[in-house]
Amino acid sequence: MKLERTLRKSAELPIPAALDHRVRVALRTMPLATRAFALPVMALGLAVAATLAMTVSMALSLAAAGAAEEGLSIATLLVVGYLGISCLIVLPLLFKLKTVRTGLGSAA
Amino acid sequence: MTDSDLKLARRAQKGDRQALEALYERYKERLLGYLHKMLGDRPAAEDVFHDVWIKVMNSLPNYRPTQGSFRPWLFRVAANASVDRLRRNKRRAGPNLDAPAGEGSSERVIDQIAGETPTPESATIGIEIAQDLDRHLALLPERQRNAVLLRHQQGMSYREISATLRVPEGTAKTLVHRGVQALRERLSNWSDDET
Numbered sequence: 001m002k003l004e005r006t007l008r009k010s011a012e013l014p015i016p017a018a019l020d021h022r023v024r025v026a027l028r029t030m031p032l033a034t035r036a037f038a039l040p041v042m043a044l045g046l047a048v049a050a051t052l053a054m055t056v057s058m059a060l061s062l063a064a065a066g067a068a069e070e071g072l073s074i075a076t077l078l079v080v081g082y083l084g085i086s087c088l089i090v091l092p093l094l095f096k097l098k099t100v101r102t103g104l105g106s107a108a
Numbered sequence: 109m110t111d112s113d114l115k116l117a118r119r120a121q122k123g124d125r126q127a128l129e130a131l132y133e134r135y136k137e138r139l140l141g142y143l144h145k146m147l148g149d150r151p152a153a154e155d156v157f158h159d160v161w162i163k164v165m166n167s168l169p170n171y172r173p174t175q176g177s178f179r180p181w182l183f184r185v186a187a188n189a190s191v192d193r194l195r196r197n198k199r200r201a202g203p204n205l206d207a208p209a210g211e212g213s214s215e216r217v218i219d220q221i222a223g224e225t226p227t228p229e230s231a232t233i234g235i236e237i238a239q240d241l242d243r244h245l246a247l248l249p250e251r252q253r254n255a256v257l258l259r260h261q262q263g264m265s266y267r268e269i270s271a272t273l274r275v276p277e278g279t280a281k282t283l284v285h286r287g288v289q290a291l292r293e294r295l296s297n298w299s300d301d302e303t
Contacts, residue, residue, distance in 0.1 A: 003291055006241055007261040012137035013144055019154050020136070023161050027132060032123050033166050 048086050055082045113178035121168050128168075131178065132161060138262060139186055145257050146190040148246045156193050160186045180271035183262070187254050187272060194250060244294040251275075252287035259284045 015023075059075030113134070119127035139160065143153040163185050171181050245253055251273065258264045258272055269280040 003241075003288065003295065004260045006237060007145070007257070008263070010145055010238070011141045011261050011263070013140040013153075015136050015140055015157075016154065019158065023132065023136075023158055024129065026158070026162060027129055027165065028125055030162070030165055032120075032125070032128075033169050 048089075052082060052086060055079055114173050117168075117171060117173060117178045121171065128165070131182075135179070135182055139182070142183065142257055142262055143186060143190055145242070145245060145261060146187070146253065147193060148242050152193060152197075156186070156189050160189050163189060176271045177268070180264070180268045183258060183264075183272045184274070191250050191254075240295060241291075244291055247294070248287055248290060252283050252290065255280055255283035256287035256291065260288070 055078055059079050062075045063072045113131065116127040116131050116134075120131060136157075140153060140157050143156050143160070144150055147153050147156065160182075164182065167185065171178070245256070248256065254273060255269055258269045259266075264272065266277050266280045266284075269284070270277040273280060273283070275283070
């Protein structure tokens with residue numbers, strides 16, 4: 001078909017030398033982004049882990065102190081609630097790994 | 109033997125600039141051809157072409173080789189950049205492409221756009237036909253234009269088009285079909301029987 005043939009003929013366009021040079025310079029010298037855990041995400045993860053550990057230990061202390069059923073249910077509620085909130089906040093953050101620019105020093 | 113896109117992309121993700129340059133070498137002319145038809149303007153296409161490669165460098169960590177080949181990903185970056193440019197131009201100038209180019213002018217804005225930048229392919233396929241096509245492509249909705257170009261200019265499969273435009277394969281087929289149909293109606297003066 002003529003339409004398809006005409007489109008096909010325009011598939012490639014030669015790159016002007018100046019533009020080619022400009023892009024190549026950028027490709028050679030600009031810092032490349034690499035995937036890494038961003039510091040804020042790591043800090044948040046640590047904070048969550050630390051607080052979780054504290055909550056669990058508090059729950060265990062309550063249970064051990066013999067606060068009996070009431071203490072145990074409060075402790076369980078605390079742990080479950082905390083785990084739920086943590087999952088809601090932290091997991092999406094961890095899945096969407098932040099990209100940080102590295103190699104700034106390697107830029108020519 | 110040349111490295112596959114996947115190998116090159118993986119190496120580029122690890123910071124291998126030669127691999128990135130090899131990918132650039134592989135796709136540069138196709139990308140400019142696509143952007144030129146998408147934007148209908150050579151200087152704008154060259155401008156966006158540069159931006160696309162900068163974006164590629166910055167977004168390379170987000171490319172997941174497991175989710176598909178490099179080409180659809182590259183053209184997605186280009187498609188997004190060209191749509192952004194088209195929208196920005198529309199906001200800035202806000203021209204009605206079918207409106208008269210000037211006071212008392214019999215020429216439309218779109219005729220001027222198509223006429224101001226003769227392209228290399230114009231020489232081989234005939235200036236009139238190339239301009240006709242550019243003019244009518246510019247009138248297609250962005251998504252249809254994108255789909256038609258990816259299919260019939262770049263020769264992508266429907267699967268690749270669906271990955272590029274992030275639409276289901278069926279939608280990609282519909283977009284191409286409707287786009288081609290609209291072009292055929294508008295270019296009814298072209299003889300399809302001609303070989």
